[in-house]
Amino acid sequence: MRFFKKESPLPEQAPPSTEMDQLRQLVRKAGMPPEAADATFMEIDRIAKMPPGSTEHTIGVSYIDYLTHLPWNRTTDDRLDLKAAKQVLDDQHEGLLEIKNRVLEHLAVRILRSERRHTMLVVDDEKTTRMNLMHVLTKEGYAVETAADGLEAIRLLEKQAFDIVITDLKMEQADGMQVLETAKQKNPDTEVIIITGYATVATAVSAMQKGSYHFLAKPLKLDEIRTTVAKALRPKQTRLDHRGPVLCFVGPPGTGKTSLGLAIAKSMQRRFVRISLAGMKDEAQLRGHRRSYVGALPGRIIQEIRRVETINPVFMLDELDKISQEFKGDPAAVLLEVLDPQQNTHFMDNYLDLPFDLSKVMFIATANTVDTIPEALLDRLEVIELSGYTEQEKVRIAFNHLIPREIETSGLEGRSIDISQAAVVRIIREYTREAGLRGLQRQIAGLCRKIALDQVDQGNDAAPLAITEEAVERLLGPRRHTLEVTQARDRVGVATGLAWTRTGGEIVFVEATQMRGAGQLTLTGSLGTVMRESAQAAMSYIRSHVEAFGIPADFFERHDIHIHIPAGAIPKDGTSAGVPIAAALLSMITGRACRRDTAMTGELTLTGRILPVGGIREKLLAAHRAGVRTVVLPAKNGVDLQSIPDEIKQVLCIIPIEELPGAIEQVLIGRDSLN
Numbered sequence: 001m002r003f004f005k006k007e008s009p010l011p012e013q014a015p016p017s018t019e020m021d022q023l024r025q026l027v028r029k030a031g032m033p034p035e036a037a038d039a040t041f042m043e044i045d046r047i048a049k050m051p052p053g054s055t056e057h058t059i060g061v062s063y064i065d066y067l068t069h070l071p072w073n074r075t076t077d078d079r080l081d082l083k084a085a086k087q088v089l090d091d092q093h094e095g096l097l098e099i100k101n102r103v104l105e106h107l108a109v110r111i112l113r114s115e116r117r118h119t120m121l122v123v124d125d126e127k128t129t130r131m132n133l134m135h136v137l138t139k140e141g142y143a144v145e146t147a148a149d150g151l152e153a154i155r156l157l158e159k160q161a162f163d164i165v166i167t168d169l170k171m172e173q174a175d176g177m178q179v180l181e182t183a184k185q186k187n188p189d190t191e192v193i194i195i196t197g198y199a200t201v202a203t204a205v206s207a208m209q210k211g212s213y214h215f216l217a218k219p220l221k222l223d224e225i226r227t228t229v230a231k232a233l234r235p236k237q238t239r240l241d242h243r244g245p246v247l248c249f250v251g252p253p254g255t256g257k258t259s260l261g262l263a264i265a266k267s268m269q270r271r272f273v274r275i276s277l278a279g280m281k282d283e284a285q286l287r288g289h290r291r292s293y294v295g296a297l298p299g300r301i302i303q304e305i306r307r308v309e310t311i312n313p314v315f316m317l318d319e320l321d322k323i324s325q326e327f328k329g330d331p332a333a334v335l336l337e338v339l340d341p342q343q344n345t346h347f348m349d350n351y352l353d354l355p356f357d358l359s360k361v362m363f364i365a366t367a368n369t370v371d372t373i374p375e376a377l378l379d380r381l382e383v384i385e386l387s388g389y390t391e392q393e394k395v396r397i398a399f400n401h402l403i404p405r406e407i408e409t410s411g412l413e414g415r416s417i418d419i420s421q422a423a424v425v426r427i428i429r430e431y432t433r434e435a436g437l438r439g440l441q442r443q444i445a446g447l448c449r450k451i452a453l454d455q456v457d458q459g460n461d462a463a464p465l466a467i468t469e470e471a472v473e474r475l476l477g478p479r480r481h482t483l484e485v486t487q488a489r490d491r492v493g494v495a496t497g498l499a500w501t502r503t504g505g506e507i508v509f510v511e512a513t514q515m516r517g518a519g520q521l522t523l524t525g526s527l528g529t530v531m532r533e534s535a536q537a538a539m540s541y542i543r544s545h546v547e548a549f550g551i552p553a554d555f556f557e558r559h560d561i562h563i564h565i566p567a568g569a570i571p572k573d574g575t576s577a578g579v580p581i582a583a584a585l586l587s588m589i590t591g592r593a594c595r596r597d598t599a600m601t602g603e604l605t606l607t608g609r610i611l612p613v614g615g616i617r618e619k620l621l622a623a624h625r626a627g628v629r630t631v632v633l634p635a636k637n638g639v640d641l642q643s644i645p646d647e648i649k650q651v652l653c654i655i656p657i658e659e660l661p662g663a664i665e666q667v668l669i670g671r672d673s674l675n
């Protein structure tokens, strides 16, 4: 006896879709390129065979879910409007004229490229086909010309290059093959599409061998024409859109690099993303981990693209110069793959394991210095240098941007708060010591919070508030910095030098001392090889000119010498300390004090010549900040003075020097002046 289970009636609706069906549906909606979609469908088929709940199944499902939530083809519409861009840049940034112009030039090139209409030549001896094609392609926005036969086409091709030539094959006098040959010979970039009513495999193969892009049979389908033309143009368009270097803003911290990137995104109405490359140690951080374990993730690039939900954001790669020295793999290779338009159409992330098109992303890089950026990468970058700000510029930016912004952030808008100029100058001089504006912004934010506290404490009808120079100390506490140069006295064996670091210019003091010994030289203060060699060269120069400097002939046989540059924990290097080291040595040996308010920079040769050095603008800004009165610099650096703001040149006495003895006369004071 057999029992038959009573069959339930068929459901009226389709059975609820399985998890795999839902995933397939998501893939169809995701806008993936066909190859990526095919690979994903295959992956779904693979996962479907695994027991639900198994690790592999879970990994697979979350992988597909990730893929389908990527913005494969989602873009935002660009606003390519130069006036609007200028307005946004001006609203958010004081000064920086040259930099804004460079940014606008960059945008102007993009605008022109996007406005460029592709040129086409339609060749057909049948008037109706010719006119129809012209009508359809003109409507698509292409600039179309026509030729009624092969000879006319060849004449046109002799005169002008076209992006696309669409030509009939069979024509009197000159046929489509001759048109193809001429087009390719005149401009190999021209794509030729052959159309004919009598296509044979042999002619198609021969046309393809001669370099035609595609072969279409008559009667023509308009959609097929449109998509073939668009496909033929795509690589060229991508090359055009993204040719040209990536902008890289280089300058000390707080000089507006990040906010310029933000302003560019805002002016083009694109979304903005930023990742910091500082300290990145592993290629996987950029390129992701293989999805062989639960919790594997794509790299930061793909993560951010998914987060902003478009494939054309402005993407800022911050601190390009600070990729860790111990980076596993080649950082330049990964970044080139990201930044190079030849490679970034198919960026491979280890997790995705499918090529992803990054060519529509507008990458912008920032760095404090170009010194540590690999050469191959630097080649792809258009470096735009930002320098530190003068005191007057800082005051202007504070009043026009930082104070209004912080007043709004602290909820003080609408209250009558009057911060005096003297108060801001005091904050700049005594509470910050920087090339940029980071510290100033922080101090102003602190000031506004204190004012907010006072206002709330005193009730809502608090009286109008005037923040004077004196109020600053009450609100911000005791001052943090003194003018290290003017507020200390001249000393024997201590010379004032100017250094250039990632964070801008800085004042350094070079100390030299002597003790009984036998001519040994000790160097301390975390000095790098180049700086040590500069010290040795300075010492040798002085030893070989003892008479000229009035030094006893046996001085070096009877003394050891120690040179130290505080702060001892900070590594220092470079050639520009040669002159201050020599000045400190001569001061110590001759007993003549060094003018503290006279700062020096310059490379010293063994023959006593002074060679030019880098970072003059940042060094002069630092000298001005520290209260230096006179700067001795290499005569050959005179050309750099053109870009120095008048505000600095009017205050600093700048003395160009060619040989060490000239510099020493400016820096050392006679014994009489010592007290």
Ligand SMILES: Nc1ncnc2c1ncn2[C@@H]1O[C@H](COP(=O)(O)OP(=O)(O)OP(=O)(O)O)[C@@H](O)[C@H]1O
Pocket (backbone or CB within 6 Å): 092, 093, 094, 095, 096, 251, 252, 253, 254, 255, 256, 257, 258, 259, 260, 366, 397, 401, 436, 437, 438, 441
């Ligand atoms: N020229 C300027 N006009 C107005 N505000 C400015 C200007 N330059 C910088 N700022 C402001 O100073 C602050 C610091 O600037 P930002 O963060 O862009 O510096 P950064 O150069 O990116 O620094 P880091 O190298 O540390 O990343 C921001 O609030 C920015 O708006």
